[in-house]
Amino acid sequence: MDEHEEHTDRIEYDDPRAGLESALYELKRVIVGQDAMLERLLVALLAGGHVLLEGVPGLAKTLTIKTLSDVLGGSFRRVQFTPDLVPSDLVGTRIYRPDTGRFDTELGPVFGNFLLADEINRAPAKVQSALLEVMQERQVTIAGETYPLPKPFLVMATQNPIENEGTYPLPEAQVDRFLFKLLVDYPTVGEEAAVVGRAISPPAMVREKLSTEDLVRYQELSRRVYVDRDVIGYAVALGDATRHPGKYGLHELEGLIEFGASPRGPIGAVQAAQALALLRGRNHVVAEDVADLAADVLRHRLVLTYDALGDGVRADDLLDRVLDRVGGVKAAQTTERIAA
Incomplete structure (x- = not known):
């Protein structure tokens, strides 16, 4: 050998x-x-x-x-x-x-x-x-x-x-x-x-x-993983909730977030979810894929207010509340419908 x-x-x-x-x-x-x-x-x-x-x-x-x-x-x-x-x-x-x-x-x-x-x-x-x-x-x-x-x-x-x-x-x-x-x-x-x-x-x-050739081929396959429009809507809603938390009943966050996630946030969440679905052996994305990656994709895109920083509030704390409110029933229903 x-x-x-x-x-x-x-x-x-x-x-x-x-x-x-x-x-x-x-x-x-x-x-x-x-x-x-x-x-x-x-x-x-x-x-x-x-x-x-x-x-x-x-x-x-x-x-x-x-x-x-x-x-x-x-x-x-x-x-x-x-x-x-x-x-x-x-x-x-x-x-x-x-x-x-x-x-x-x-x-x-x-x-x-x-x-x-x-x-x-x-x-x-x-x-x-x-x-x-x-x-x-x-x-x-x-x-x-x-x-x-x-x-x-x-x-x-x-x-x-x-x-x-x-x-x-x-x-x-x-x-x-x-x-x-x-x-x-x-x-x-x-x-x-x-x-x-x-x-x-x-x-x-x-x-x-x-x-590296295998990896480039898998990248191409990742981009072909199917993403339902409801999953895209879920990712966009997560990003929008960081910009306009009051629309989602998260009024307590309005004084804590100076600037929410840019459109690169939802785009990155969906692209990463496609890759995660491929890694998990599926040819379609479910809402849980987006939710699992949401904090990693969004935490660095939030700009917190001075009040939030002074109180020691972390971006992850705010994202937990966003995920609880925007996710919940909608994520479960979307996943169930796509899987069916």
Whole structure:
């Protein structure tokens, strides 16, 4: 058995659910206690979105995306964002070669399938703006020439919630470009014991379960998952309730939300629900798919008032009330009708 065979255990999967579950299981062999984050990363990849992770250092964020690239056979890049970073450090630049008398283009570290933007809020505005084109357009422009990024492409950006010194808060326009904002919490005692046990053992050999070509094919299948107009209406109602809570009987929220979710919220919720339905082995979306992802899609799109911030109100607290009011009977009826 050669070296490639030792590290690769990839099978051609006709059933997307089987292939994705195999990749998810392989990820869980290495990453302990972050099951929801791993599922959301696969959903983001299928939906073509990016992920913002908020959590204290040491919660395996770097290991997660490195392992993801190994399992999916893609290339991994990591950029540690610092205040002295400039856009060319990220996207690349033109370099003059004295021996040839020509300018050559040196592409930056964004040219990979999986980009870890570590502590993104430490980068100045120019760098954040350069990353915005990368995330939205999937391309980089250097000296008037455009260079497409490889497919698939996922940005997983991290920010530390407990340290604000020397940081540049992300503008709302850039935060809105992330499909998910995931809150990564400490593991349980049992999970942490497993983490420590693995840390003192030989590292697990990660096997490639899918290829990037498989993932691109699954992305196409995800976009074909059927979404009923009532499910779309449910996602739109969730977004609208964050902008006009009084219309839904949520008068207590009117003084807590300054700006509600943009239309990218419902769009992202439906696209992510299509990917989640595919991951769960269905060719149609049900309302529960939207509800399961609603907090991850919407929490970073809400701008709370000073009163809410002063009282320690979290976006998740408000979204819980929105989901209870907008969901309920309507979500159950929609799911029941589609399933029938």
